[in-house]
Amino acid sequence: MLVENVMTPKEKLIMISPMATVREALKLMKEHQVRSVIVDKTKPDSAYGLVTFKNILQSIVAEDGDIDLLNVYDIAATPAVAVSAKLNVKYAAKMMVQSSIKRLLVVDNNELYGILTMTDIIGILMDSVE
Numbered sequence: 001m002l003v004e005n006v007m008t009p010k011e012k013l014i015m016i017s018p019m020a021t022v023r024e025a026l027k028l029m030k031e032h033q034v035r036s037v038i039v040d041k042t043k044p045d046s047a048y049g050l051v052t053f054k055n056i057l058q059s060i061v062a063e064d065g066d067i068d069l070l071n072v073y074d075i076a077a078t079p080a081v082a083v084s085a086k087l088n089v090k091y092a093a094k095m096m097v098q099s100s101i102k103r104l105l106v107v108d109n110n111e112l113y114g115i116l117t118m119t120d121i122i123g124i125l126m127d128s129v130e
Helices: 022-032 053-062 089-099 118-128
Strands: 036-039 049-052 103-108 111-117
Touching (some): 022 036, 111 118
Antiparallel strands (some): 036 049
């Protein structure tokens, strides 16, 4: 099975500008009940980023940051770890486990197609045992 058959498509993802504040990112996460937001590229040849609860906690709690003074760009994992839509899911899963990553962006030709999460993969496994 390919990543494109399991991933959450781009249309369902929450995007944010790199210049938005961390407070704005938190509002979006709360409003859409998600644990991460995709940070849009600044230029066609730049990379997508990812902001998760972990990034926010690290920047605010550990570094005593202010969510109104920090921009998303300051705390995002950029470039975000990404895989191709045409990759077999087992290799993406292996990558996630070996690197302790819960989310992989799905990017081809430097364009975002979706996100693959551990929850997506576990969902497929659960369906297969029914």
